[in-house]
Amino acid sequence: MAIVSKTSNLVKYGRPILAWSIGLLFFFPIFWMVLTSFKTDADAVKPEHLIWFTPTLDNYFNMTENYDYWRFAKNSVITAIFATIFTLFVGIPAAYAMAFNPSRSTKDILMWMLSTKMLPAAAVLYPMIYLSKGLGLYDTKFLIVTVVSLINLPIAIWMLFTYFKEIPKDIIEAGKMDGVNTFGEIKEILVPLAWGGIASTALLIFIFCWNEAYWTVRLTTIDAATLSKLIEGNRAPEGLFFGRLSAVSTAAVGPIVVLGWFCQKQLVKGLTFGAVK
């Protein structure tokens, strides 16, 4: 009996402690980043000012006044919204076709799509730069939206495919008997039924698009540059200005963290869809 109660005590107190420790460990860099963003560049590197310092908003004023934060932010919003819409626009019909009218090669196509995610991005960096420059698309929003949607398309199709597979085929067939055409099947039956899954996919793709850095940094200079580019730009040739860099980073991740916070229920539901059933 003693052993049992010992174990349960360990479980009772040990587990939350462990969970909180891991949670805090992961959260610490973010906390540190936010904290540092309120320090002067000089305070930021002094260990004695790690916790105790005089907070300042200078970094934020500096960022909005001198570094054109709002233009980058606007580009990020435009890129993420349009890329998400485009991804769903292509992804939903593709996943629909594969879920409800599978052919012998459907599985191969799905694997092939996923395999494009296994290719290191660096492998196609130079072709991409030459092509985009050659086509006159370098540093355009069109290019960034296209590239960002295409790299996320395989994941979107996989997610949507999984959700759509959960919808009984009979319901779609009932729709066919009731006189619905393919577009109607998607609009009247599929989308309303898979709404939760589509919302989760959209949210995740939006986050991926917002966070995309590899291509946005390399294929833009000014016009189409997103917040990732702003952070990268503040890596600063003059040395590392931690305060400023932290402010920019905080302002870049802030919106998406807030969005994620509000939608966490939907995200968790979406990501565990199928797993709990």
Place this chain on the structure above:
Amino acid sequence: MGHIVLKNVTKSFENLEVIPPLDLTIEDGEFAVFVGPSGCGKSTLLRMIAGLEDLTSGEIEIDGEKVSEVPPSKRGLAMVFQSYALYPHMSVRKNIGFPLRMEGLVKSEIDARVESAAKSLNLTDYLDRKPAALSGGQRQRVAIGRAIVRDPTAFLFDEPLSNLDAALRVGMRLEISEMHKRMKTTMIYVTHDQVEAMTMADKIIVLQSGAIEQVGTPLELYNIPQNLFVAGFIGSPKMNLFTGKEAENQGAYTLGIRPEHIDIVSSGGLWKGKVGVAEHLGSDTFIHVHETGLAKVVTVRASGEVDLKYGDQISLSPRSDLFHKFDPKGIRLT
């Protein structure tokens, strides 16, 4: 009108032929039932008529018009699925009205037709509920409502009662039969339950491995099964079938006699045996008789309650005019 003709229809999945060449005519207004064990191709055949499954070859005609290339929605057929296949995100009213909305009817017309369909199916009180808030029987009624509201050329039912409990099944069976008598529209009904087939059909099509074993009215199938498969499949409890000496004595390779065509006599019966399990149903008693010298246990159906116990010796007298005789290939002899 709803005259459906299948001409030399076949279906293969990859290299597997599930429906060998098949011809069938379903007359206008007929209640046709496809019956057979699971995997016999009955649902595939129905789905081919519906247009949900392509034909590998052959032709389907509805009212003289070739429809093989016509999409399901344009064939004028309505289908009721085993899983009900209701739209879970729509209320009962919207579910029933959906095909009409897709046809492009005006709202007042849709409402009127939905109300009248709901009334005939006792669904008026449930019109604003979602399918999740309905019982299985009510869901199936909604599915039927969605079918009748369109006034189709023919109804297709794909094992519509299989998901219901036994009591409800009997009730719904009657309702569908009554609906058919009232509407006089062609209905094609798929089931694996021979009782459903016998009670509802004008014409039964018995299928095995995609091929038609026999087509006929319920009583034709019961009285004159053309082969061993139909003999064994139609009727409950199953027909007694023996091979061996007793069959040879009667001039057959396989001899069949239905359990209800064997009388229990006090003495002088053709077969004698020992009572095994007796199943007392009240209205009937099914007696399984062992040690008769025949190849198999003999099942006897006696009407009413019969006072027999395990191990009792009994004498059986089959009505020899009701023997079914089959040749070595299983084809009916007489």
